[in-house]
Every structure is written in C-alpha cells, then in structure tokens.
Amino acid sequence: MELRTAMGQAVKAFRISRGFAQDEAGRSQSVVSSMERGMRSISITDLDLLASSIGVHPLAIIVKGYLLQNQSIGTEELIARIRTDLDALSRTRLDQIPLR
Known part of the structure; x- marks a missing residue:
C-alpha cells in the first residue's frame, strides 16, 4: 500500500472512531475526503x-499509517524502534556533528 493511502486510511480510522464527520475534522469535507482516499498528500500542517x-x-x-503500510510489523515493535531511535538521538551531541 502506498504511504499516502495508508496515512489517509489512518486519518479516517481515527476520525470515525472519535465520531467526527469529515467536515468537522478541521478542513473542508472535500479536502478531508481527498486525503482519506489517498488522492491528496497530508502535509505536516494538515496533520x-x-x-x-x-x-x-x-x-x-x-x-497507524506506517502500520497499515507495512503490516509485517506490529505496534509494539514499531514503538520500540522509535524509542530506540529517539534514545540514540538524545545521546548524540548535535552541536558536534558537522553539517554537510
């Protein structure tokens, strides 16, 4: 599944589970519909x-979007990987890394 489609499905799943209509999700109904169908990418601002x-x-x-895109990985495994990445980053002195 394409990531854009998976992110749209994730938005839709959360929106429906919280009892919101598309026109109550912060953008126009047509924009939300396009995002949920994977026809429009979701920007960070929109997210x-x-x-x-x-x-x-x-x-x-x-x-949720990444879990839908890659169903071979579970929630706990993905969260553990994120935790490991963030822990490694917190131990890095960013001011000592040369910028390229």
Whole structure:
C-alpha cells in the first residue's frame, strides 16, 4: 500500500472512531475526503490540524499509517524502534556533528 493511502486510511480510522464527520475534522469535507482516499498528500500542517480537531496526537496517525503500510510489523515493535531511535538521538551531541 502506498504511504499516502495508508496515512489517509489512518486519518479516517481515527476520525470515525472519535465520531467526527469529515467536515468537522478541521478542513473542508472535500479536502478531508481527498486525503482519506489517498488522492491528496497530508502535509505536516494538515496533520496537526486534523489531529487536534479530532482529539488525537499527530504521531498516533503517523504510526497507524506506517502500520497499515507495512503490516509485517506490529505496534509494539514499531514503538520500540522509535524509542530506540529517539534514545540514540538524545545521546548524540548535535552541536558536534558537522553539517554537510
């Protein structure tokens, strides 16, 4: 499944589970419909607006999208990988990394 389609399905799943209509999700009904069908990419700004409008964290939508795209990985495994990546980053002195 294409990532754009998976992210749209994730938005739709959270929106419906929270009891919101498309026109209550922070954007116009036609824009939300296009995003949910994978016809329109979801920008970070749109993601933040959609998530706050339906009462979920934007990262929950992103994680669900990646889980839908790659069904060979489970929630706990993906969250563990994210935790490992963030822990490694927190141990890195970013001010000492040369920019390319």
